[in-house]
Amino acid sequence: MGLNDLINQLVEASPADRSLSQLIQIVNEDSQRTDLQLTKHYTQIVSKDFKDYVAIVGQGLLPHEFLQKAMLEVAQELVFRKKNLQLHSVESNETASFRITKEDLINDWFTSLFNKRMAEARVGINDQARGGESPSGKSPGEIDGSIRDSKNRRIAIFEAFRLFSTDVTVITTHLDKIEGYDPESLSPVFIAAYCDVIDFRSLIQGYAELVAARDHSGYTKNHPSNGVGVEVLHASDNLWLGMERRWRGPREVVFYHILLNMRFRSATATSQNATRVTPVDSCESQAYLLLSEHPVDH
Incomplete structure (x- = not known):
């Protein structure tokens, strides 16, 4: 030139x-x-x-895509080090038992890794922020995290939970909390599920079908001409990332769903739980419910 x-x-x-x-x-x-x-x-x-x-x-990326890229990199690091995020115990019959640790402890790692990675951009996750309205309407809501810029302005939402099956109640409860937590209609919204299941691929299928079929509280689906319900951006044996677009009034909101497989094959091999797949009896979804004896987070 x-x-x-x-x-x-x-x-x-x-x-x-x-x-x-x-x-x-x-x-x-x-x-x-x-x-x-x-x-x-x-x-x-x-x-x-x-x-x-x-x-x-950003080399041509939009702000929400830039955040998504950082989130995916952090999720990949967590999956790589997931053995450090498991609880190990020995049952009375001397059978080893493994399960992922508490949600808050995983969130601590996620937040720390994200904030370190985004320090130059002066963007970070503020965890356990109280604001908006709780599902009961009796108190302020408590979101797992809001992403803020250098002037402490909220620019995105982060919500995470443990998932031991494609439990429709657990998934929809967390998705429907976002409206009350976020009176600003922020975009993007990041949903992270720390999964401990035997069949991760079946969980992905059930989760994606459920999300695509339902209406999240306060959000309407994008017009069909704008594309598929959930666009898969990343898929592997241990990590899945999907994106969907919703409307909240006149504002378009991008949802990123991140599923992390936090289970090791050794845990599956020693598991004494019988697992089977059963159709969900729900008018809003044809997703599948992967039954498990593990408790779930509400």
């Missing part, structure tokens, strides 16, 4: 009140790139609002 072409692009991208000498200075700085100049540019970039920061460093 010649100097004239570069100056023309700078003129189009820069405020109209910049003089030619200022534009030439930018061109010269771009060619020299001293440590001092790089420091100045870096300081200017990281001081930007999150939306502007993503526009500069």
Whole structure:
């Protein structure tokens, strides 16, 4: 690219009140790139609002896609280290028993990893925030986390729970809490399920079918012409990420659903629980219920 072409692009991208000498200075700085100049540019970039920061460093990603990418990377790290997030005990018959640890402890790891990864963007998860309205309507709601920018403004919602089966009640209860928790209609909304099941693939199928078939409280489905109900963005034996778009009044809200397989094959091999798949008797979904003797989080 010649100097004239570069100056023309700078003129189009820069405020109209910049003089030619200022534009030439930018061109010269771009060619020299001293440590001092790089420091100045870096300081200017990281001081930007999150939306502007993503526009500069996000390589074409939208803000919600930038957050999704970070969330997926954190989920991959948690799955890699999931053995550290399991409780181990020995039954009376000397059979080893494994199960995932408490939801709050997993959330602590998720929050810490996400905040460290997003420190440069000055974005982080504030966990256990009270606000909005609880499902009963008698007290403020308590969301697992809200993602905030450098000015402490909420820009996204994070809700997580443990899942020991494709339990329709557990899943829909958490999805329907979002409306009360979030009076600002934030987008995106991240739903993370820490799964401890024998058949993770069946759980994925049941979860995706359930989510696509139902109406979340306070949200309406996008028009069918806008695409499928749940778009699969990532799928593996231990991690699944799906995206759907909903409307809350005039505002479009993106939901990201992240399912993490927190179970090890060794736990499956020693499990004494008989597991079978049974159709869910529900008018709003043809999802499947994977029965298990494990308790669930409500």
